[in-house]
Amino acid sequence: MSDHSLRTYESILDLLPDADNPTPIVRLRRVVGFRHAKVYAKxxxxxxxxxxxxxxxxxxxxxxxxxxxxxxxxxxPTSGNTGIGLAMVANEREYGFSATLSKAIPLEKRTALRLFGTDLVELDDDLCPMPGQPEGAMAKAEELGNRPGWTQLNQYANPANPDAHYRTTGPEVWRQTGGTITHFVASLGTCGTITGTGRFLKEQNPDVQVIGVHPTQGHDIPGVRSRRALALTDFFVPDEYDAILEVTDEEAYGLCRRLHVEESLIAGPSCGLALAGALRAVPDEPGVVAVVMFPDSAWKYLSSFRRHLPDLFPPEDDAPAVPANPFAAHLEAAFALAKSGPDRIDVTEASRLLDAGVTLVDVRNPEEVARTQVPAAVKLPLPDLSAGSLAGLPADHDAPILTICAAGTRSLYAQLLLKAQGYSNVRSVNGGMGAWVEAGLPATPGS
Incomplete structure (x- = not known):
């Protein structure tokens, strides 16, 4: 039989944490700079x-x-860590496992998944998979899950996600602090951690402050979501949180570095994100006991650290390999420039222009439009536009046109395609339908 006191186990799954076998909490003493409040990293x-x-x-x-x-x-669908966990649980249970994920996920995570026996399907998607993108990881997983003998457990909509934290994380934190916890802080991704743990803690003491921390739009921290993306997240329940804070990549990676040097903790980027929020929200007062979730370690994010802490990586002598298409880098550069160029507008300006008679082109696929749409928009799916269709568009190539998609990526491709076909006044709606709906602008169920 497994015995926690001896650390002797019959199965690797017996090491999974609960109130009797919790993951540790460690007090932070140097980075926080507090005199009175106690801040613990879990x-x-x-x-x-x-x-x-x-x-x-x-x-x-x-x-x-x-x-x-x-x-x-x-x-x-995964940004890496759930996939790794499922791969290993599946190995122990002798199930097969496939993961759909973004090509932007750090190479270290994708390599680990392959090492653990995962069949990877790599796609063009956000770091954390987004709903409503037919070419993305969520849609592909749903497609594969509908095959005979296959099952998608779906961490993004399955109540077993927050329930995991209600059953384990909450009881662990409560017991480890002797019921004295005053603040619980977690970064926001699927929001299972903050919602499940927060519900348990508030049942024990309604005065416990539950604080969520998210990155900025266009961030580079795997596994977490910006506020705009959180609006499309099933377990994001802001009414149950006492505060929601935004933290930049610079703050998160800077604090992550300090955690290594000053606290000897091998923290990943989302640890720095959560701690940065905690340092803003937690008061330095006697009796304050805060627990901050540190989701994982640094080792899977070395390529991310290379981008944000470049001084850690001296130049390499070897010349870069020549790409198969020597001009591909220029196309990528054009798209990157379009992301921050003057032809992107926010949803408020787009709504005003639509009211003034400007043509709005919705390039999402029909099944997305069926869920929600702007009725006045021309419906022209990106694959049709890419194939040369201009159905519903003005004959006048100087007429102003706006393109919109789910989150603002496909609309940029549409903008470039329309300009390539002679339309001179084309702009893309930043944030797409996600931002449109979040802003409360007119939208109706599709027909």
Whole structure:
């Protein structure tokens, strides 16, 4: 039999944490600079597979098995850590596992997934998979999950996600602090951690402050979501949180570096993100006890550190390899410039121009439009536009046109395609329909 006191186990899954076998909390003494408040980091890389998402992965499988689902092959969209957890749980259970994920995920994570036996499907998507993108990781996982013998457990909509934290993280934190916790801080991704843990803690003491921290739009921190993306997240329940704070990449990576040097903690970027929010929200007062979730360690993010802490990486002598298409870098540069160029406008300006008679072109696929749409928009899916269709567009190539998609990526491609076909006045709507709906602008269910 497994014995926590001896650290002797019959199965690797017996190492999964709970109130009797918690991941550790460690007090931060140098980085925080507080005189009175106690701030603890909950070190989630002590989970058996290295991240907080091990809790979710195990609970997704446990819940499906309890409900009597016949599991054979699992598929999941992931930004990495849930995929790693599911891969290892699937190995132990002798299930197959495939992961759909963005090519922007750090190479270290993608390599780890392959090492753990995962069949990877790599796609053009955001760092954290976004709903409503037919070419993205979520849609591909749903497609694969509909095949006979396959199951998508779906961390993004499955209540077993926050339930994992209600069952384990909350009880652990409450017991580890002797019920004295006053503040709980977590970064926001699927929001299972903050919602599940927060619900448990507030049931014990309604005065516990639950604080969420998110990155800025266009961030480079895997596994977390900007405020705009959170609006499309099932377990984001802002009414249950006491504060929501935004932190820049610079703050997050800077604090992450300090955690290594000053606290000897091998923290990943989302740890710095959460701590930066905590330092703003937690008062330095006697009796304050804050616990900050540190989701995982640094080792899977070396390529991210290279971008944000370049002084750690001396120049390499070897010349870069010549790409298969020597002009591809120029196309990527053009797209990158378009992202920050003058032809992107916000949804408020787009709505005003639409009211003034400017043509709005919705380049999402029909199934997306069926969920929500701007009725006055011309519906022209990006694949049709790419194939040369101009159906519904003005004959006058000087007429002003706006392009819109789910989150603002496909609309940029549409903008470039329309300009390539002679339209001179084309602008893309930043943030897409996600930002449009979040701003409360007129939209209706599709027809």
């Amino acid at each position: 070190l989630e890389w002590y989970n058996p597979f290295g991240a907080v998402k091990d809790r979710v992965a195990a609970n997704l499988v446990r819940d499906a098995e309890v409900r009597g689902e016949q599991l054979g092959n699992l598929v999941e």
